[in-house]
Every structure is written in C-alpha cells, then in structure tokens.
Amino acid sequence: MKLNITLPKFLRIGTLPLVLIALMGIAFVVAIWRYAFGIGDISDLSYSYPWGFWISFDLFTGVVISSGGFLMAGTVYILRIKEFEPLLRPSVLTAFLGYIMVAVALLVDLGQPLRIWYMMIHWNHTSVLLEIGICVMTYLTVLAIEFAPVVLESFPKLHKIAHLIHKFIMPFVILGVVLSTLHQSSLGSLLLIQPQKLHPLWWTPILPVMFFTSAISVGLSMIILESSLSSRYFQRGLETHLLAKLAKALPITLGVYLLLKFGELAVSGDLGYLFTSGVMSVLFWAEIFIGVLFPMVWFSIKKNRTTPSGLLTGAVITLLGLILNRFNVSWFGVKHPDPLYYLPTFMGNVDYFPTFPEVAVSIGIFSAGIMAFGLIAKYFPVFEAEHETEEEHAHGLQAVPVPGDD
Amino acid sequence: MTEIKHHAYLFDATRCIDCRACMVACSVENNIEMDKTRIWVAGLGVTGKYPDLQRGTMVYHCMHCEHPDCMSACPVGAYTKAEDGPVTYNPDLCIGCRYCMNACPFGVPHFDYDKGLVEGAFIDKCTFCPQRIYNGQEPACVETCPTDALEYGERDELIKRAHERIAAHPDRYINHVYGEHENGGTSYLILSHVPFKDLGLPELPEEPINEVSETVMEMTIPFALSWGAVLTAVTVGVAAYDKKKNGNAAEKKAEESK
Numbered sequence: 001m002k003l004n005i006t007l008p009k010f011l012r013i014g015t016l017p018l019v020l021i022a023l024m025g026i027a028f029v030v031a032i033w034r035y036a037f038g039i040g041d042i043s044d045l046s047y048s049y050p051w052g053f054w055i056s057f058d059l060f061t062g063v064v065i066s067s068g069g070f071l072m073a074g075t076v077y078i079l080r081i082k083e084f085e086p087l088l089r090p091s092v093l094t095a096f097l098g099y100i101m102v103a104v105a106l107l108v109d110l111g112q113p114l115r116i117w118y119m120m121i122h123w124n125h126t127s128v129l130l131e132i133g134i135c136v137m138t139y140l141t142v143l144a145i146e147f148a149p150v151v152l153e154s155f156p157k158l159h160k161i162a163h164l165i166h167k168f169i170m171p172f173v174i175l176g177v178v179l180s181t182l183h184q185s186s187l188g189s190l191l192l193i194q195p196q197k198l199h200p201l202w203w204t205p206i207l208p209v210m211f212f213t214s215a216i217s218v219g220l221s222m223i224i225l226e227s228s229l230s231s232r233y234f235q236r237g238l239e240t241h242l243l244a245k246l247a248k249a250l251p252i253t254l255g256v257y258l259l260l261k262f263g264e265l266a267v268s269g270d271l272g273y274l275f276t277s278g279v280m281s282v283l284f285w286a287e288i289f290i291g292v293l294f295p296m297v298w299f300s301i302k303k304n305r306t307t308p309s310g311l312l313t314g315a316v317i318t319l320l321g322l323i324l325n326r327f328n329v330s331w332f333g334v335k336h337p338d339p340l341y342y343l344p345t346f347m348g349n350v351d352y353f354p355t356f357p358e359v360a361v362s363i364g365i366f367s368a369g370i371m372a373f374g375l376i377a378k379y380f381p382v383f384e385a386e387h388e389t390e391e392e393h394a395h396g397l398q399a400v401p402v403p404g405d406d
Numbered sequence: 407m408t409e410i411k412h413h414a415y416l417f418d419a420t421r422c423i424d425c426r427a428c429m430v431a432c433s434v435e436n437n438i439e440m441d442k443t444r445i446w447v448a449g450l451g452v453t454g455k456y457p458d459l460q461r462g463t464m465v466y467h468c469m470h471c472e473h474p475d476c477m478s479a480c481p482v483g484a485y486t487k488a489e490d491g492p493v494t495y496n497p498d499l500c501i502g503c504r505y506c507m508n509a510c511p512f513g514v515p516h517f518d519y520d521k522g523l524v525e526g527a528f529i530d531k532c533t534f535c536p537q538r539i540y541n542g543q544e545p546a547c548v549e550t551c552p553t554d555a556l557e558y559g560e561r562d563e564l565i566k567r568a569h570e571r572i573a574a575h576p577d578r579y580i581n582h583v584y585g586e587h588e589n590g591g592t593s594y595l596i597l598s599h600v601p602f603k604d605l606g607l608p609e610l611p612e613e614p615i616n617e618v619s620e621t622v623m624e625m626t627i628p629f630a631l632s633w634g635a636v637l638t639a640v641t642v643g644v645a646a647y648d649k650k651k652n653g654n655a656a657e658k659k660a661e662e663s664k
Contacts, residue, residue: 038527040519047516050504078641080648111502111517111527118501124483126620129505133481174637178630186626191478192619193509196608205618336513 016233017374020367022129026363030357031108039111042357048336053354057362058105060326062098063136063187065319067219068226069095069143070180077173086239087223089150089382091374094226096143099136101369106360107383114128128189134402135183142176145169150380185212199333200270201277201284206260207329213257214291218322220246221295224315226373228308230317233374236383238308248304251296254318283328291321413491413539414470414561414593415548419605420578422463424449428547428556432467432512435535435546442516444468444532445547451606462598464605466548467491467555468514469534469585473614473625476531479509484529491561491593492534502527511589511608511615511636561593568597590614 033043043051072091102145107113119133145165152162188211195203204210224243231238265271275281295318304310331352376382418607424447432438432445445467452461474493484499485506495515501592505514506529518527536546539558548558557564584602585592588610598605638642 005634015644035523038518038520038522045519047507050507050514050517072549074637078637078644081643111504111521111529112500113502113523115501118482118499122482122499124477124480126478126616126623127481127483127505128623129479129503130481131623131626160521170641174634174641177637178634181633182630183628189619189622190505192622193475193616194511195618196511196610197508205622208622 009238017371020371023360023367023402024371027361027367029074030273030360030364032075033108033357034108034361039109042355042361044352044355044368046352049208049352052331052352053358054105054109054362056327056331058109058365059102060187060330061323062102062105062217063184064218064322064326065096065222066098066102067180067184068223069098069146069215069216069219070177071219072223073146073173074177077170078177078395084242086383087227087242089147090226090377091106091219091223091232092143092147093150093376094222094384096140097369097372099140099143100372101135101365102390103140104368105362105365128186128192132183132186132190135179135186139176139179139183142172142179143170146176150357150382157299170285181212184215185209187211190328191334193333197334197336198329199273199277199280201265201280202267202329202333204268208266209323210257210260214255214322214325217250217253217257217291217295217318221315221318221322224311224318228312228315230373230377230383231308233385234377240306240308240311242306243311247299247311250318254292254296256286258296261288280333283332285322287328289321291318291323291325294318294321410491410539410560412560412561412593413534413566414595415545415597416557416559417465417565417597418555418557418571418596419462419600421553422447422465423553423555424463425552427550427552428465431546431550432532435538436533438530439469442530444516444530448606450600453600453604460600461598462604464607465547466512466536466606467594469512469589470534470616471589472591472593473589475509475511475614475616476506476515478616478620479505481505492536492539494504494533494536495529495531497526497528501527502529504529509616513602521590528598545611561595561613564595568595571597587612 030042039045043052043054068091072084072088075081076088103116108117111114119130120137126129146169149162149165152158152165185208188207188209191203191207192197192205224246227239227243230236262271265274273281274284277284295314298304298310298314298317301310304314426447428445429440429443429447433440433443436444438444447463448464448466449465450462452459454460470491470493474485476495476556477483477487477493481503482499482501484496485493486496487493502517504515504517507513507517515529515531517529518525521527535543538545538549541645544558550558557567558645565583565586568586572579572581572583578599580598580601582602584596584598584607585594592611596602596605603609
C-alpha cells in the first residue's frame with residue numbers, strides 16, 4: 001500500500017536536510033547539557049586526557065579540510081590562473097564555513113567559552129595556541145571579505161560595495177595565504193611541547209612543515225570532493241577537466257610529503273619504530289598507505305583523473321588517510337605519562353574513548369556546515385562563474401532540489 | 407627566619423610513611439575539596455620478592471619548573487613564574503583551553519570537569535601557599551609532614567642537603583637528585599631509594615622541553631613578513647607578465663586586423 005500524502009510546499013524539504021536538522025538538534029541539546037553540568041558530564045575527557053575527539057576532529061580536521069580556500073585564492077588571484085575561477089567560490093565558501101565550524105566547536109570545548117576573545121588582548125608570545133587563535137580569527141575575517149561579493153552581488157543596491165571589495169581584494173588574498181600558511185603549520189607546532197607524550201613516529205621538530213605539506217594535499221582533495229558532491233546534489237555540470245589538473249598535482253604534493261616523512265625518520269634515527277611499535281606502527285603505515293601511497297598510484301592513472309567516479313574515490317581515500325594522520329598526531333599517538341596510573345581513581349582514566357554525546361556535538365556542527373553550504377549555494381551565485389559557460393544552466397537551476405526550504 | 411631567594415621543596419621518598427596528612431593539610435589550608443587536592447600521595451605498595459622487599463611512596467604535586475611548560479603553552483598568559491620560584495595560575499585570564507594540561511610533562515594542572523557555564527570551569531594547581539611562605543611560614547603540606555619527608559627552603563641549600571644525604575647513606579639512595587636538572591630544573595626536588603621511573607616520574611632531558619616550540623614561535627613573525635613579501639612580489643610579477651602578454655596579444659590582433 002502506498003500512502004499518498006501531499007505536504008504543503010514549505011514542508012517539502014527532502015530527506016538529507018531533515019537528517020541534518022535532526023543531527024543539529026541532538027548536538028544542540030548535548031551542548032546545552034554541557035553548559036549546564038560541565039564537560040565531564042558528557043565526555044570522557046579527564047585529567048590525563050584533556051584533549052580528545054573534539055580537538056582531533058573539530059580543530060585538527062576542521063582546519064585542514066578548509067585549506068582549499070587559500071589554495072584556490074592563491075591560484076586564481078596571485079598566480080592568475082584564471083581557468084580555475086569556477087572552483088574559487090565554492091572553495092572559499094567551504095573554508096569560511098569550515099572555520100566557523102571550528103570556532104563553534106571551540107565554544108563547546110573551552111572551559112570559559114565567553115572569554116574566547118581574551119586571545120585578542122592577552123598575548124603570551126611563546127604560545128603556539130595563541131598564534132593559531134589569532135590567525136584563525138583574522139583569517140575568518142579575510143574569508144568573509146573574500147566571500148562577501150558573492151552575497152552582495154545578489155542585491156543590486158550593494159553592487160558598488162562588491163565592486164569596491166573586488167578592487168582591493170589583493171592585499172586580503174595575500175594576507176589570507178600568509179595566515180593560512182602560518183596556522184596550518186602551527187597546528188603541528190601545537191604538539192612540539194609534548195615530545196614525551198607523542199610517539200616518536202610523529203614527533204619531530206619539523207612537524208609544522210609536515211602539517212603544511214599535507215594540508216596542501218588535503219585542500220586539493222577537498223576541492224575535488226566538494227565539487228563532486230555538489231555537482232551530484234545540485235545536478236549541475238562537473239568541472240572534470242579542472243579537477244583532473246588538481247588530481248595531477250596530488251601525486252607531486254604527496255610525494256614531497258612522503259619524502260619529508262621518511263627523510264625525517266631516517267635523519268632522527270627513528271626508522272626502527274616503523275616495525276617495532278605495535279599498534280603505533282600499524283597506524284603509521286595505515287596513514288601512509290591510505291593517505292599517501294594509494295592516492296599517488298591512483299591519481300597517476302589517467303582514467304582515474306578524468307572520470308567523476310575515479311576523482312571522487314581517490315579524493316575520499318586521500319582525505320581519509322590524511323585525516324587519520326591528524327588523529328594519530330593529536331590523539332592515537334599521544335600517550336600521557338604513566339604516573340597517572342597510581343592516581344586515585346577520580347583522577348584516573350588513562351584510556352580515553354569518546355562518548356556518544358561528544359561525537360554527537362561534532363557531527364551536529366558538521367551537519368550545520370553542510371546545511372549552510374547547501375542553503376548558500378542555493379540562494380547565492382556560488383557556482384555562477386561556471387553556469388555562464390554551460391548550456392544546461394537553465395535546466396540545471398530548475399532541477400535543484402530544495403535543501404531546507406523556509 | 408632568613409629571607410628565601412628561591413623557594414623550593416625537597417621530598418625524600420625513603421622517609422614518607424604514606425600517612426597522607428599533607429593531602430588533608432592542603433585541602434584545609436586552601437579550602438578545596440579532597441577530590442580536587444593539589445597534592446596527592448601514591449602508595450606504590452610492596453615490590454620485589456621476599457626477602458628483598460621494598461616499599462615506595464611518592465608525594466606528587468606541581469614541580470614549579472624553572473622553565474614551566476604550562477606557562478609557555480598558555481595562550482593568554484594565565485601562568486606566571488615568580489623570580490623566587492613559585493609558578494602560579496591566574497583564573498581571571500584562563501579561557502579553559504586545557505593546553506597547559508597537555509603541555510605539563512607531569513600531568514599537574516587539573517580542570518573542573520564538573521562545572522558548567524555559570525560556575526565556570528577553571529584549572530587548579532599548587533600555588534606554593536603564598537599566604538604562608540611570604541609570612542615566614544612553611545607551605546601547609548611541609549609543615550604538617552610528621553616525618554620530614556617534605557622539606558622546604560632555599561633551592562640551592564636543599565640541593566646541597568640532598569647531595570649530603572646521598573653521600574652519608576650511599577646504600578640507601580639512588581645517586582641522583584630528581585629536579586636538579588630535569589626540564590631545566592624544578593623547584594620540587596626528589597630523593598629516592600627506588601628508580602625514579604617506578605615513582606612514576608618521566609625521564610626528561612636537561613634542556614627545557616619548551617625550547618623547540620619557543621624557537622619555532624620566535625621564527626613566526628620574520629617568516630610571516632618574508633612570506634608576505636615573496637607573495638607580494640609574485641603577485642606584482644605575474645600581473646606585469648600578464649599585462650605584457652595580453653598587450654602583445656592585443657597588438658598582434660590589431661596588426662592582424664589591419
């Protein structure tokens with residue numbers, strides 16, 4: 001039997017948006033709970049594990065998957081490779097939303113979320129976290145400026161402002177690239193202060209360099225992923241020829257990263273750990289195989305670069321592997337000192353495993369990001385640059401499903 | 407009482423009887439719940455095989471490092487290292503990021519995981535009892551210790567005393583004063599009859615741990631400026647090249663159309 005219910009138009013919002021809204025709702029409830037009763041009430045964080053899933057996923061992963069923004073801005077504005085322009089706006093939007101997600105997640109994670117702005121006035125110059133905080137706050141502003149014309153263009157009265165921003169965009173682009181370079185690498189520097197706690201397979205004085213190098217590969221993969229997904233969801237054309245060029249660059253960027261990784265291990269004499277550290281060795285090889293070696297081979301094959309499914313598969317696998325790296329560095333590879341084993345039980349908990357509410361917060365924030373991307377892409381000309389050249393423009397626009405009509 | 411230039415503790419593991427009076431004294435003195443004590447006593451139990459038995463106890467609290475990693479890590483500068491030894495924490499600046507807990511090699515700073523937004527979740531750690539030491543008294547934990555396992559005084563003198571004690575009883579002690587050089591030196595010195603590792607103390611280099619990250623941080627501004635300059639140069643260069651190329655193309659076009 002088939003039910004035949006007709007909903008009023010404003011209620012027809014599709015399955016994906018509904019799921020996203022539900023996930024956001026769960027996260028919201030958990031966050032309220034956390035603000036009322038404390039972080040310990042909903043998470044497994046402890047004296048021994050002050051940083052857990054939130055930092056690994058929301059901060060480390062959230063920042064690195066937003067690196068497409070500065071890559072495209074640099075390519076289009078600084079290197080003036082104009083053919084990549086269709087990818088610029090979606091990348092900048094992804095970055096903008098990504099950083100907002102990072103900021104929102106930190107508001108849940110911080111003990112004093114209302115004091116987050118203290119970072120702007122109380123500076124401790126030796127703190128890596130301060131640098132990241134300042135960079136992220138400033139870069140968020142830069143991204144807002146870079147993306148503003150897209151919104152402003154939709155309102156004829158505001159065209160002048162959009163034009164003005166466009167005229168003076170260059171200093172902001174350069175500032176954005178510098179800030180991104182700084183904080184993408186500084187995320188690695190965050191771990192420099194715990195050589196005793198981080199496994200030697202990952203701890204190295206050149207962690208910042210590693211982080212920046214891998215961030216470039218993540219950014220490229222992320223652009224491929226986000227273009228592929230949005231082309232499927234919005235049923236618009238895919239810029240396969242452009243993505244193929246990005247995919248061609250991936251084996252090179254990943255190759256540099258691979259050389260750095262093993263070169264560093266060889267120089268510091270830590271190569272032995274590759275096979276002797278049990279789970280740590282497995283995690284290290286998993287990250288290398290999934291995130292570096294496999295994509296290098298995959299994207300060296302022309303067929304994989306030129307077909308939408310090949311591009312998507314390769315990008316997803318690269319991302320999984322490189323995100324595993326961020327988890328390894330910030331969580332799996334971190335062993336807090338054993339003195340804690342003898343602590344009274346209330347301080348204990350040497351083994352950390354994220355709780356359901358903890359993960360729910362992150363998923364909810366992520367859902368909000370996807371939702372926001374969908375809504376903005378629907379109502380503002382994010383993909384416009386490409387529409388102009390495509391004949392099915394009119395057709396494609398009509399076929400857009402409604403990601404959350406309100 | 408003579409004025410102390412560099413306050414420090416000396417803990418002698420052989421003297422500790424695991425009575426935990428210091429934990430009570432600390433809680434009472436600083437008016438904090440026992441659950442959140444700033445000093446904790448770890449009984450390691452009896453180890454070894456009969457008749458070679460040993461028992462060990464470790465009293466653990468903030469090491470008051472000479473180059474504190476918590477202070478180096480804190481983004482808002484909530485930590486200060488006083489000239490005369492104590493490392494103190496200022497809750498008025500703390501944003502609750504818990505980076506200090508990650509940075510501390512000894513796992514000292516504690517966090518109010520049970521406090522919500524209204525009460526405010528802060529870090530807690532040993533303050534070195536400033537209300538006592540600056541009035542000529544010993545810290546609460548030291549004063550209450552019945553066996554003098556915990557002692558307090560001038561750092562240099564305590565180091566001297568520790569070495570004298572080792573020299574007097576070489577069979578009783580391991581010939582090392584933990585904290586004399588570890589992590590660039592600490593103001594909580596430890597004497598032990600069992601390996602320091604068994605007491606749960608990390609093996610640390612003599613150079614301060616935070617040297618690497620602080621060096622990287624010093625390079626940040628120069629790097630940012632030069633990277634910005636390079637990018638600007640590239641921008642100008644590419645723009646000029648583009649203009650020239652387009653100009654040539656336009657000229658050619660014009661010539662062709664003639």
